[in-house]
Amino acid sequence: MGTELRFIPLDPPLSTSLNLIWKKNQVHSNAASAFLRQLRKKIKS
Structure with missing residues (x-):
């Protein structure tokens, strides 16, 4: 069964x-x- 999706x-x-x-x-x-703490750590590094 073929499809035209590409x-x-x-x-x-x-x-x-x-x-x-x-x-x-x-x-x-x-x-x-906890999410915001981790986000702030990633932004600073």
Whole structure:
């Protein structure tokens, strides 16, 4: 069974950046706080 689906690379390649925004002095869940701590470590290194 064939398909007409095919991969066509974009030229020039498309790219994007990531932006995360959160309120300052916001109370976060334990999971969100741990995520932000790890994120800050990665940004600094």
